[in-house]
Amino acid sequence: MNQPRELDASVLDELRALLGDRVTTSRGVREHHGKDESSFPSALPDAVAFPLSTEEARDIVNICRRRRLPVIPYGVGTSIEGHVLATSGGVCIDFSRMNKVLRVNVEDMDVTVQPGVTRKQLNEEIRHTGLFFPVDPGADATIGGMASTRASGTNAVRYGTMRENVLSLTVVTADGRIMRTSRRSRKSAAGYDLTRLFVGAEGTLGVITEVTVRLYAIPEAISAAVCSFKDMAGAVDTVIQTLQSGIPIARSEALCATTMRAINAYNKSAYKEQPTLWLEFHGTEAGVVEQAEQVQEIAREHGGEGFEWATKPEDRNRLWSARHQAYFAGLQLRPGSRAISTDVCVPISRLTECIVETMRDIEQASMPIPLFGHVGDGNFHCMILVRPDSAEDLAEARAFNERVVNRALAMEGTCTGEHGIGLGKIASLKKELGEAVDLMVAIKRTLDPDNIMNPGKVVPLAG
Amino acid sequence: MNQPRELDASVLDELRALLGDRVTTSRGVREHHGKDESSFPSALPDAVAFPLSTEEARDIVNICRRRRLPVIPYGVGTSIEGHVLATSGGVCIDFSRMNKVLRVNVEDMDVTVQPGVTRKQLNEEIRHTGLFFPVDPGADATIGGMASTRASGTNAVRYGTMRENVLSLTVVTADGRIMRTSRRSRKSAAGYDLTRLFVGAEGTLGVITEVTVRLYAIPEAISAAVCSFKDMAGAVDTVIQTLQSGIPIARSEALCATTMRAINAYNKSAYKEQPTLWLEFHGTEAGVVEQAEQVQEIAREHGGEGFEWATKPEDRNRLWSARHQAYFAGLQLRPGSRAISTDVCVPISRLTECIVETMRDIEQASMPIPLFGHVGDGNFHCMILVRPDSAEDLAEARAFNERVVNRALAMEGTCTGEHGIGLGKIASLKKELGEAVDLMVAIKRTLDPDNIMNPGKVVPLAG
Numbered sequence: 001m002n003q004p005r006e007l008d009a010s011v012l013d014e015l016r017a018l019l020g021d022r023v024t025t026s027r028g029v030r031e032h033h034g035k036d037e038s039s040f041p042s043a044l045p046d047a048v049a050f051p052l053s054t055e056e057a058r059d060i061v062n063i064c065r066r067r068r069l070p071v072i073p074y075g076v077g078t079s080i081e082g083h084v085l086a087t088s089g090g091v092c093i094d095f096s097r098m099n100k101v102l103r104v105n106v107e108d109m110d111v112t113v114q115p116g117v118t119r120k121q122l123n124e125e126i127r128h129t130g131l132f133f134p135v136d137p138g139a140d141a142t143i144g145g146m147a148s149t150r151a152s153g154t155n156a157v158r159y160g161t162m163r164e165n166v167l168s169l170t171v172v173t174a175d176g177r178i179m180r181t182s183r184r185s186r187k188s189a190a191g192y193d194l195t196r197l198f199v200g201a202e203g204t205l206g207v208i209t210e211v212t213v214r215l216y217a218i219p220e221a222i223s224a225a226v227c228s229f230k231d232m233a234g235a236v237d238t239v240i241q242t243l244q245s246g247i248p249i250a251r252s253e254a255l256c257a258t259t260m261r262a263i264n265a266y267n268k269s270a271y272k273e274q275p276t277l278w279l280e281f282h283g284t285e286a287g288v289v290e291q292a293e294q295v296q297e298i299a300r301e302h303g304g305e306g307f308e309w310a311t312k313p314e315d316r317n318r319l320w321s322a323r324h325q326a327y328f329a330g331l332q333l334r335p336g337s338r339a340i341s342t343d344v345c346v347p348i349s350r351l352t353e354c355i356v357e358t359m360r361d362i363e364q365a366s367m368p369i370p371l372f373g374h375v376g377d378g379n380f381h382c383m384i385l386v387r388p389d390s391a392e393d394l395a396e397a398r399a400f401n402e403r404v405v406n407r408a409l410a411m412e413g414t415c416t417g418e419h420g421i422g423l424g425k426i427a428s429l430k431k432e433l434g435e436a437v438d439l440m441v442a443i444k445r446t447l448d449p450d451n452i453m454n455p456g457k458v459v460p461l462a463g
Numbered sequence: 464m465n466q467p468r469e470l471d472a473s474v475l476d477e478l479r480a481l482l483g484d485r486v487t488t489s490r491g492v493r494e495h496h497g498k499d500e501s502s503f504p505s506a507l508p509d510a511v512a513f514p515l516s517t518e519e520a521r522d523i524v525n526i527c528r529r530r531r532l533p534v535i536p537y538g539v540g541t542s543i544e545g546h547v548l549a550t551s552g553g554v555c556i557d558f559s560r561m562n563k564v565l566r567v568n569v570e571d572m573d574v575t576v577q578p579g580v581t582r583k584q585l586n587e588e589i590r591h592t593g594l595f596f597p598v599d600p601g602a603d604a605t606i607g608g609m610a611s612t613r614a615s616g617t618n619a620v621r622y623g624t625m626r627e628n629v630l631s632l633t634v635v636t637a638d639g640r641i642m643r644t645s646r647r648s649r650k651s652a653a654g655y656d657l658t659r660l661f662v663g664a665e666g667t668l669g670v671i672t673e674v675t676v677r678l679y680a681i682p683e684a685i686s687a688a689v690c691s692f693k694d695m696a697g698a699v700d701t702v703i704q705t706l707q708s709g710i711p712i713a714r715s716e717a718l719c720a721t722t723m724r725a726i727n728a729y730n731k732s733a734y735k736e737q738p739t740l741w742l743e744f745h746g747t748e749a750g751v752v753e754q755a756e757q758v759q760e761i762a763r764e765h766g767g768e769g770f771e772w773a774t775k776p777e778d779r780n781r782l783w784s785a786r787h788q789a790y791f792a793g794l795q796l797r798p799g800s801r802a803i804s805t806d807v808c809v810p811i812s813r814l815t816e817c818i819v820e821t822m823r824d825i826e827q828a829s830m831p832i833p834l835f836g837h838v839g840d841g842n843f844h845c846m847i848l849v850r851p852d853s854a855e856d857l858a859e860a861r862a863f864n865e866r867v868v869n870r871a872l873a874m875e876g877t878c879t880g881e882h883g884i885g886l887g888k889i890a891s892l893k894k895e896l897g898e899a900v901d902l903m904v905a906i907k908r909t910l911d912p913d914n915i916m917n918p919g920k921v922v923p924l925a926g
Contacts, residue, residue, distance in 0.1 A: 107703065107812035150652040161650050163659075164627055179899040185808040186840045187624050188877035189613040189663055191884055191892050191921055192903045196626075196659035200652055217709025240570065246680025248711075287750050345648040349570035377649045414651035421654055429654050436642040439910065440655045446909040447902065458654055 007046040014063045015049055015091070022050040022097070033092045036079040037139070039338040039386060039394070040423055043085040045072055045092035052097055054170055054178055054209040061207060062176040064091050068450045073203045075116065075145030078137075080341055081422025083149065083202050087456045093207060095144055101125045102210065110167055110184065112212040115144020131215040134159035137418065138324045144208045149420040150200030154323065157243070157376030158250040158282065159216060161418065166199050170210035174448035184212060197443075202420050203454035205447050219282035223292055224251075224310045224319050227299050228274040232256060232359060232371075234302040235277045236352045239375045241298050243348065247291050251280035251320075252376040256359070258333070259326055259370040266329030267322045277304070277375075278323050280316075330370040330383040337367075337385040340397045344408030345379035345417030354411055355380060358404055366396060379417030405431075421458045430460060470509040477526045478512055478554070485513040485560070496555045499542040500602070502801040502851060502860075503886055506548040508535055508555035515560055517633055517641055517672040524670060525639040527554050531913045536666045538579065538608030541600075543804055544885025546612065546665050550919045556670060558607055564588045565673065573630055573647065575675040578607020594678040597622035600881065601790045607671045612883040613663030617786065620706070620839030621713040621745065622679060624881065629662050633673035637911035647675055660906075665883050666917035668910045682745035686755055687714075687773045687782050690762050691737040695719060695822060695834075697765040698740045699815045702838045704761045706811065710754050714743035714783075715839040719822070721796070722789055722833035729792030730785045740767070740838075741786050743779075793833040793846040800830075800848040803860040807871035808842035808880030817874055818843060821867055829859060842880030868894075884921045893923060 007025060015023040024030075025047045034044035046069075051057045064071045070090025077084055086092060095116035103112045106129045113122060120140045122133050135146060136153035145151070147169065152161035159165065169181045181194040198205060229235040232254060239252045255263070260273045277299070281291045296307055310316045322329075331339055346354050355371070362369045362382065373380025384400055386393035405415045405428050415421075415428035430437050437460065444451075444459045451461060470488060478486040487493075488510045497507035509532075514520045527534045533553025540547055549555060558579035566575045569592045576585060583603045585596050598609060599616035608614070610632065615624035622628065632644045644657040661668060692698040695717060702715045718726070723736045740762070744754045759770055773779045785792075794802055809817050818834070825832045825845065836843025847863055849856035868878045868891050878884075878891035893900050900923065907914075907922045914924060 105810065105812060107707065108810040109707065110810070150656075152650055156650060160627070163650070163656065164623070173902070177898055179902070180896065181899055183872075183877045183895060184810050184875040185842075185871075185877045185880065186811070187615055187619060187626070187808055187842060187880050189806075189879045189881050189883045190877045190888075190895055191663070191900065192668075192906060193613075193626065193656075193659040193663055194896075194899055194902055196656045200654070200656055205655075217707065219709060244570065244572065244680065246682060284750070284753055286753055287747070290747055290749055343652075345650055347568065347571040347573070347647050348649070349568060379648075379650060408648075409646075412647040414646045414648045414653045416652045417648065417650050418652050420652045425653075432646060432653055433643065433657075435640055436644055436657055437654065439636070439642070439657055442909050443655060443906060446905050 008067060011063060011067060011069065012047065015047065015060065018056065018059050019049055019051070024048055033074055033077070033084065033094060034086055036077045036082060036084050038080045038082045039340050039388060040082040040085055043087045045086035046089045048092045048094050050094050050097045054172065057093060057207055057209045058172045058176055058178050060091060060093055061172050064452055065174065065176050068452055070452055070455050071207060072454050073144065073148065073207045075142030076118065078139035078141045079145065079149065079422065081420050081424055083420060083422045083457060085423060087423065095142065098209070104129060106131065109215045110212055111215055112210060113143050115142055115208050115211060117143050119143065119146065126215065130218055132218050133213060133215055135162055135165055138327045143211050143213065147199050147208055147211050148201065148203050150418070152377070152418040154251045154253055154374060156374060157252055158248060162199055163196060165214045166195055166211060167214060168212040169195055169198050169208050171198055171206040171208055173206045174453050202422065202457050204444060204458045205453060221285045221288040222280065222282055222316060223288045224280040224316045225292065225307045226271060226276055226278055226319065227304045227307045228272040228276045229305070230303045232275045232355050233352050234304065235275050236355055236375050238277060238299045238302045238304060240348050240351065242295050243376060245294065247294055249279060249291065249295065249376065250282040251278065253278040253323055253372065254375040255326065255372040256370060258368060259330065259372045262329040262333050262370055263322050263326060266325060266332055269322060278319065326372050327383065330385065333368045333370065334385040336387065338388045339383040339385055340401060341419065342382040342401050342404045343416045343419040344404055344413050345377060346408050346411045346413030348378045350411035350413065351375060351378050354407055357407060358382060361400065361403060365400060367393060377417065378413065423457060426458070426460050471530060474526060474530060474532065475510065478510065478523065481519065481522050482512055482514070487511050496537055496540070496547065496557060497549055499540045499545060499547050501543045501545045502803050502849060503545040503548055506550045508549035509552045511555045511557050513557050513560045517635065520556060520670055520672045521635045521639055521641050523554060523556055524635050527915055528637065528639050531915055533915050533918050534670060535917050536607065536611065536670045538605030539581065541602035541604045542608065542612065542885065544883050544887055546883060546885045546920060548886060550886065558605065561672070567592060569594065572678045573675055574678055575673060576606050578605055578671050578674060580606050582606065582609065589678065593681055595681050596676060596678055598625055598628055601787045606674050606676065610662050610671055610674050611664065611666050613881070615837070615840070615881040617714045617716055617837060619837060620715055621711060625662055626659060628677045629658055629674060630677060631675040632658055632661050632671050634661055634669040634671055636669045637916050665885065665920050667907060667921045668916060684748045684751040685743065685745055685779065686751045687743045687779045688755065688770045689734060689739055689741055689782065690767045690770045691735040691739045692768070693766045695738045695818050696815050697767065698738050699818055699838050701740060701762045701765045701767060703811050703814065705758050706839060708757065710757055712742060712754065712758065712839065713745040714741065716741040716786055716835065717838045718789065718835040719833060721831060722793065722835045725792040725796050725833055726785050726789060729788060729795055732785060741782065789835050790846065794848065796831045796833065797848040799850065801851045802846040802848055803864060804882065805845040805864050805867045806879045806882040807867055807876050808840060809871050809874045809876030811841045813874035813876065814838060814841050817870055820870060821845060824863065824866060828863060830856060840880065841876065886920060889921070889923050
């Protein structure tokens, strides 16, 4: 995409003086950092820097700022909307060496981490405390990346997304200063909500160098189940009625028959290849039994056929690990393909209708399109499996995605529930929020006047 | 405070052409709108306008904008930080006639209201749906005002504050445009979080004219209890341990002995005049019993003496209505007084220490200072009862408040958990967040370049 360019030698000199061999222009490293899990073509940064501290990250930003060079923060590259692509070159800040859990506050049920800590690493490191961090996108993403993209996952229906779970951030702003966006108290009415402004800004307003997130007590009892349905409508309606009954379900994922087939092939499992709900209940021993009985009753009313239970931790882990691999399992339905993933989210009253119409759309498609999602949130994904070199596939995928987005927008939904805007959804954002996007542009221009912070993402800047 | 001024006749002509007799310059009406529940001196607007629609509110903003006249949104005036005081004159927009519940989405568990709807009115109007809106500041505030100040209350430990419960807003911006900040889906990763930017902006970035909030299923079972302790530390520690055990308590309020005395006098009740916890449990019949047993056990370990239960709705309502009246009951401890209320919020691990030190401070004070708060959130209030005309009282209160704020800040807390910055806490905000306040100033200057939106509140603008 972008042409290989020479980085001004003085930039490299300064970066090397700061970082020694923790900065590189090697083609291999740049290639690794110039792509993500999306279908966008690679776009390499001119250099990759590996800071060890907030202060080093700030110094990198300042070196770039003085030359108006782009700065692209990088976690582990699991974005699927092109967030880390260096479409205008510049310096990629790789946070993999800032991967320390800095401070676990057990009594306060929060933890402060460096941005390179991944969600699985975090849960490993705090396991002994009896607490856990619930937000779980499919990939083992970094907490910094998850904060930047306002990520969520299968637990959001009960525990919220990164929007609800980030308490405070340390950021390096475009003018090269280090700031804390808020204090560590659970709530605050102190001024504008800068924390929420940086959560989901996708690196376009500044670089996140520390994240404080909420933790939760590991429930006394956890029980997971799988239940199959004749059609997706029955599965989705079961979840809707469960939520309306006030049952505090912890996870409620719906997967289409194609997705179940992909999961079986990928995991050598033997789930029924029908529309399926994957559920999880958290609570006390008695509470979990009570919730499960209520939901079984609701499922039966909607054509749910039998519940397969997983109560032992190893069985539950196997089950959810299969669910988290749906993306990679899906890719195997068409070897060599890349996925373009839709990500709409609608009010749950419209979800059944939105999914049923989309399933009809899928029937017309020339490629396999597994559909699955976080139905408790109204959010689902269609993985459009394209051959990366096929212009026809890409055109068909683009048209399909646009139909799904338009359908969701017509139902008061959003073009992206959890993947973010990145490179590809800027026009959809405009369609979704209209003139409100002008406010985002104004904020971007104010906080990053030279447009060095992950340029080309989220906001439509003219020129 | 501000001098009576003549409003440019052409402004009034335009407002009258737009609103007819729904705009007034009558001294009585202006006086009513130029004060709130704080101890700040009155500051009257030059005119008060009563729009019926978002479009009318926009037209009022445009009339003011062209003359750089301040615009002050007004709900029911229950702010206690001077938010509605017209310290630079201008036009007060009173939303009392925009008090319609516009659309209840039972399946989606959300509701869209005009900003003048009060929280009690909302719950009355949706009672038949089996849903409720949990956020409950002491006063019967408007939903618009609550969104503007990022309000919370006794339920926040379980259901969150306005930050977590506002799904979307319609706002009139300083440049006179109507915008929707987000779609109605439960989650979204579409661009900067404008909803959260306006929630808590206290009217300084724009005027809220519609609010969509989350609703919750009325629990199958609710049970409330009162339990007294020898000291505040025992009460607070009980709540901390409850939260750490993952017990999903719905309300957990601690009240000092002085507050209990005030409540007894005000309500002719006979609660023990000792430090007391007020608790509420929400869940299924079995779940509530289970939670209550667990918490009773924890309370016993911390010196809790007996539980008085209220399970019948009328008994519970009486109990919580007494709690909500704590503020007004407190005022009666010193007839003729006004309250200056502290509002700090700290990580709960520091809460006991913060409250114990503050109780010692209270012992030295010359006036009664009841202390009570939302201990599950780490948030508590000291009502410093001052004679409004006494310079000594005001000086003592100011010094007391500053000590409490400094104590909280030293414990990683915030100067305001739920009341907001308003007029009086701008210096504290700076102390709390340092250079991050510069970002707030930059955003304010960008979105409201002429500083017409509730000027003088929240952000420290030079000149």
